[in-house]
Amino acid sequence: xxxxxxxxxxxxxxxxxxxxxxxxxxxxxxxxxxxxxxxxxxxxxxxxxxxxxxxxxxxxxxxxxxxxxxxxxxxxxxxxxxxxxxxxxxxxxxxxxxxxxxxxxxxxxxxxxxxxxxxxxxxxxxxxxxxxxxxxxxxxxxxxxxxxxxxxxxxxxxxxxxxxxxxxxxxxxxxxxxxxxxxxxxxxx
Amino acid sequence: xxxxxxxxxxxxxxxxxxxxxxxxxxxxxxxxxxxxxxxxxxxxxxxxxxxxxxxxxxxxxxxxxxxxxxxxxxxxxxxxxxxxxxxxxxxxxxxxxxxxxxxxxxxxxxxxxxxxxxxxxx
Numbered sequence: 001x002x003x004x005x006x007x008x009x010x011x012x013x014x015x016x017x018x019x020x021x022x023x024x025x026x027x028x029x030x031x032x033x034x035x036x037x038x039x040x041x042x043x044x045x046x047x048x049x050x051x052x053x054x055x056x057x058x059x060x061x062x063x064x065x066x067x068x069x070x071x072x073x074x075x076x077x078x079x080x081x082x083x084x085x086x087x088x089x090x091x092x093x094x095x096x097x098x099x100x101x102x103x104x105x106x107x108x109x110x111x112x113x114x115x116x117x118x119x120x121x122x123x124x125x126x127x128x129x130x131x132x133x134x135x136x137x138x139x140x141x142x143x144x145x146x147x148x149x150x151x152x153x154x155x156x157x158x159x160x161x162x163x164x165x166x167x168x169x170x171x172x173x174x175x176x177x178x179x180x181x182x183x184x185x186x187x188x189x
Numbered sequence: 190x191x192x193x194x195x196x197x198x199x200x201x202x203x204x205x206x207x208x209x210x211x212x213x214x215x216x217x218x219x220x221x222x223x224x225x226x227x228x229x230x231x232x233x234x235x236x237x238x239x240x241x242x243x244x245x246x247x248x249x250x251x252x253x254x255x256x257x258x259x260x261x262x263x264x265x266x267x268x269x270x271x272x273x274x275x276x277x278x279x280x281x282x283x284x285x286x287x288x289x290x291x292x293x294x295x296x297x298x299x300x301x302x303x304x305x306x307x308x309x310x311x
Contacts, residue, residue: 022294025294026294078200078204079200079203080207089199090199090200090203093198093200094200097198097201100198100243100272100293101272101293101294103272104271104272104273104274104292104293105272107272108274108292111275119243119272119273121243121244121245183294183296184291184292184293184296184299184300185291185299186289186290186299186300186302186303187279187289187290187291188288188289188303189279189282189283189287189288189289
């Protein structure tokens with residue numbers, strides 16, 4: 001049984017919302033906006049960071065597509081350096097960690113909806129490798145693309161979702177309603 | 190006091206180093222579980238460990254378990270700082286000797302307060 005159309009839309013909105021909130025927090029900037037990507041580009045940008053969120057009910061591949069200058073600019077805030085002083089390895093690491101934070105939050109939201117998944121280690125590769133990913137794309141996958149942008153940067157995001165079994169996403173909350181005061185609380189075990 | 194930060198993300202290590210140093214701590218870094226143990230062996234005066242879970246070569250839970258099983262490091266308090274937040278993972282952490290769990294993204298003031306609370310007791 002495939003998930004209901006409205007649940008798929010909810011899942012897509014959830015991933016979009018989480019990617020935005022994680023870039024705001026990780027990049028420590030409040031000027032991040034969500035926008036659309038027009039058309040179906042073969043390659044989105046020079047680099048892409050990738051992470052897999054996978055379980056018995058669902059498999060999701062989240063990618064952030066970016067140019068070196070945008071990643072350096074975003075990384076310059078947490079590194080507290082000028083973007084010109086950021087090494088490319090640091091910029092790529094910033095984007096890998098962005099994927100990690102996004103996937104972790106997706107996993108938590110799915111878990112709240114009783115859909116259990118695991119998360120891979122994030123990786124970064126050349127954007128041109130997208131050509132190979134597209135060759136392997138499953139026909140009925142759910143796909144979404146959007147951009148996260150500010151006055152001085154832009155990154156593309158894509159998610160490819162494959163659902164299995166009788167996945168029910170009715171209880172999924174698409175909103176990222178974390179209160180700042182709830183974040184980063186230490187739980188003593 | 191010295192804190193060992195183990196995370197495969199340089200961005201996270203740099204941020205943590207800045208925040209912990211602001212809190213008056215000295216910071217040493219490891220890039221994964223294997224390196225974390227190596228750094229600990231060379232810095233036996235580490236007072237507390239902040240460690241990620243998902244890392245290449247050796248994950249954080251395995252590293253914590255090894256640290257906890259070593260007599261000279263057994264008493265070092267370990268904080269987990271990770272995107273993982275499931276109860277099973279936390280239970281594994283507790284078994285591996287983890288005393289506090291912080292889900293990323295962290296908030297510097299809250300982390301420093303929690304570290305201060307723990308170090309005051311030790």
